Amino acid sequence: MKRIALGAVLAAGLAACTQDPGFVGASGVREATAAEVAACSYVTDIRMSPGVYGVLADQGVKYARNTIMADARDAGANTVVFDPVTPGADVYELHAVAYRC
Known part of the structure; x- marks a missing residue:
């Protein structure tokens, strides 16, 4: 019985993670260059x-970018x-500007 309960808790935890836009991305929002949003x-x-940071830095940056795109969508932007970002450099903060195109 304890195994079933533990399995249910783990399954619920995984389901909650998969709904996080940082992991799955944000539909309806695209990335563009500054020239494309004039x-x-x-x-x-x-x-x-x-x-x-460290060995997980790439995953941290990807998660942050996905979260920013989801926040932009929630604010009414689609771009x-x-x-x-300089390739190979440590990233301590991401900045983006959201637009409605």
Whole structure:
């Protein structure tokens, strides 16, 4: 009986994680360059720090980018322009500008 209860708790935990936009991405929002949004309407600026560094840094950046895109969608935007990141450099904060195109 305890095994069934433990399995149910683990399954519920995994289901909750898969709904997190940081893990699954945000539908309806695309990434663009600054030149591509010249005719779009500004919505908001969004900043986020990755939650992990070191060997998990890439996953932390991906999670933060997905979360920013979900936050942009929730604010009414459908396009996001991220500040450029130097390849190989440590990322301590991501910044993006959200637009409605």
